[in-house]
Amino acid sequence: MTETLFNKRLQVHVKCKDCEERRGNIRVSIELQLTTNPVHKRDLLVRLTDDTDPYFLYNLAISEEDFQSLKVQQGLLVDFASFPQKFIDLLNQCISEQDKENPRFLLQLSPSSPILDHSPAHLNVVETNAFKHLTHLSLKLLHGTDVEIKKYLAVCLSCVKEEKQQLEQRLKKTEDDLSRQLSYTQQ
Amino acid sequence: MTETLFNKRLQVHVKCKDCEERRGNIRVSIELQLTTNPVHKRDLLVRLTDDTDPYFLYNLAISEEDFQSLKVQQGLLVDFASFPQKFIDLLNQCISEQDKENPRFLLQLSPSSPILDHSPAHLNVVETNAFKHLTHLSLKLLHGTDVEIKKYLAVCLSCVKEEKQQLEQRLKKTEDDLSRQLSYTQQ
Structure with a gap:
């Protein structure tokens, strides 16, 4: 059983090593997938697509165990159950700021190498204050096969x-x- | 440059080794592809798809050289330039007979093994007269990657x-x- 928690088109700042930063639109979908057979299991599926580019697809599946590493690694203070809503809150914050010239919250996509390469990419929610860029969350997504x-x-x-x-x-x-x-x- | 010569949905008799013969509908498209760079080249592209099954795809590209082998192998009496129209005539003959209980002309698809296997399949135009089954044309198509x-x-x-x-x-x-x-x- 799969429950869709979020599915919206968002502005994203694409930032790769050897190219200039540009703005684009991607669709972010977040789904919760429940499996009961053979064991009870919950996975959070994050998917990036582009309504204008049929071959653009990035996926990430976060199991409860994966989440424990993510939690430690990024110093998160929420548990697996409340993580999706926190993530969605961050995305909605990006949406509410995306028409501003200097958005406080923005979504950043950083492919490791030029996007055509099918290499992994990081999706970051970044807050910019007077002092610095603060990364609230950074997820590593794999390009679809x-x-x-x-x-x-x-x-x-x-x-x-x-x-x-x-x-x-x-x-x-x-x-x-x-x-x-x-x-x-x-x- | 690609010119579409034929694109229609046809009834087909699917006949494989270990399953019963069944009727289905497939879309047959025939295109002529002209390449001028680096050399002048004409290819005939035959494609089978199924409007109800997005993963059903068989392809065949026949170059002028390929056609020479096909011609010898199947005893054809036409040249590359007039082959497409002859093939289309045969397909139209199948269409005009496909609602009859005992069609004189029919299109047969014979996968080498069960169709899920992604193995090649033969597309045959078969005439049935009082005496025997006559195969007018038999093309070997590859399953799409x-x-x-x-x-x-x-x-x-x-x-x-x-x-x-x-x-x-x-x-x-x-x-x-x-x-x-x-x-x-x-x-």
């Missing part, structure tokens, strides 16, 4: 086809309804 | 998104037009 991208695109395709079908039905219904009203009024 | 399927799905996704956008515009225009007419009539 061909198989993962293939599966992701198949799901996208099926969703867009479904939306298209609903639009076709709505268009037909709108045409019928309004033509009926029109002919009724003209009588 | 993950990279090929990924690219194919990205193209599909972009087409469906475009169609969806056009539908949204049409819906908006229809609503606007008819509301205007309605308010005009009611005055």
Whole structure:
């Protein structure tokens, strides 16, 4: 069972070693995946995609054990259960600041090498105050494999086809309804 | 430069070694690809897809040299330039017969092993007369790799998104037009 906790398009500052910093938009999705077989297990899935680039896909799965290392490594003070909401709060803070010229909170994506390389990337939530840049959270995501991208695109395709079908039905219904009203009024 | 010569959904008889014959629908596309750099080159691209299964993809590229072997091997009497139209004629003949209980011409797909195996498959155009099954043409197609399927799905996704956008515009225009007419009539 998978529960979607967050799925929004956000402005991101792409910063790689050998290229100039640029702004782009990526979609961040956070899902909680519950497995009960063979053992009870909770995983937090973080996914970055780009609505305009079908091949852009970064994934991170955080298990409860992974989270313990992340917690120690980054000095986090929350537990696994409350981490997703804290992460979402940070992302929403970035959204609320993203139209400002000098946002206090921003989302940074730092691929280890140029983005075409399919190497891992760090997603950082960075606060900038008068004194310094403070990294609130830094997650290392892996670029999707061909198989993962293939599966992701198949799901996208099926969703867009479904939306298209609903639009076709709505268009037909709108045409019928309004033509009926029109002919009724003209009588 | 790629020119689409044929793109239709056809009934196909899937026949594999260890499973019962079943009927399905596949989309057959035939494209002529012209390359001028570094050398002038013409390739005929045959592609099988399934509108209901995003991972179903078989490809065959026939160059002019490949065609010479195919010609000898299958005793064909046409040259590379007129082959595509002959192939299309055969496919159209299959379409015109596909609703009959005992079609004289039919399209047969024979994977070497169960279809999930990603092994090559033969696409045969078979005529059945009172005496025997006559194979007019038999093409060996390769199952798409993950990279090929990924690219194919990205193209599909972009087409469906475009169609969806056009539908949204049409819906908006229809609503606007008819509301205007309605308010005009009611005055």
